[in-house]
Amino acid sequence: MPAFVARLFFAAGTLAWATAQSAPEYTADGQLKLPSDYREWVFLSSGLGMTYQQGMERSPSFTNVFVNPAAHRSFVSNGKWPDKTMLVLEVRASSSKGSINKGGSYQSGVVAIEGEVKDSSKFPGSGWAFFGFGQSTTGKMFPRSEDCYACHAEHGAVDNTFVQFYPTLRHIAETKGTFKNGR
């Protein structure tokens, strides 16, 4: 193949890749940048008022979870998360009885955003780290002493992630044999 054809093909391939691929990026002081297009990533699931403590939340929020498309494709293939996986947890307020709605709950404004990334060269050990964005576009890493680390390590059905609550991925992990029973 002439070199310029290969170059052209590579350029087109890079373009397609750029729209579907993303890796975690950090500020100079180690904060995780919130990807501007995370709402176009693959949606995993949404919960309402989910809690790990007894008792229902008084003002329950929706929790939408998105994953970067490249990591999702990898998971669909083998039931595992590749390095550079990013999950975004978007917490939204719940509303009711607006417009023609008479009951139940729908989503309104963003309350907070959190992120979980697998970046082995940056986070030795499990490779995973958690970040809190609040309503900012950069997120500070939660200290290793926070409960989220131990809880995800112990109870995550697949590699520090709560696949037991993501119905499409749960099925894939069970089929691929990577699902451990979420305790």
Place this chain on the structure above:
Amino acid sequence: MPAFVARLFFAAGTLAWATAQSAPEYTADGQLKLPSDYREWVFLSSGLGMTYQQGMERSPSFTNVFVNPAAHRSFVSNGKWPDKTMLVLEVRASSSKGSINKGGSYQSGVVAIEGEVKDSSKFPGSGWAFFGFGQSTTGKMFPRSEDCYACHAEHGAVDNTFVQFYPTLRHIAETKGTFKNGR
């Protein structure tokens, strides 16, 4: 540019397009085919137990709404739906108190799927039609006498769709001036 380079470029472009673009497809008897990759489309929102009648549902379901990426890109640009827009409404059962969850609701199995498409050459008038898939991969069109047609036409904040319940799109439509107050 030599012809074979143009052909190569076109082929690569087609490939990228195919992963991001989709138009409604029908069976010979006019049923809408459920796109196999709709879960990788753009997520618009999720509700729980949403109803248009008084009183909360006894067994509330989650309702996830997805739109094809090409239509979403167009909406982001101008706050309107292009021809060949497809929205998929995925109804999922809600569960609670599984694994480490102690309260609130998370999503489990698919209960039913519905679709709404804008296909002007096929559906004269508004251009929109509604389909019920149940748990099948082909969906029968709802008759024009069904409530969904009149309700979406009257109450949809943007062109027969309930953008008033999709927080990211609502903001875009308000900014672009295409949002009519959902009554």
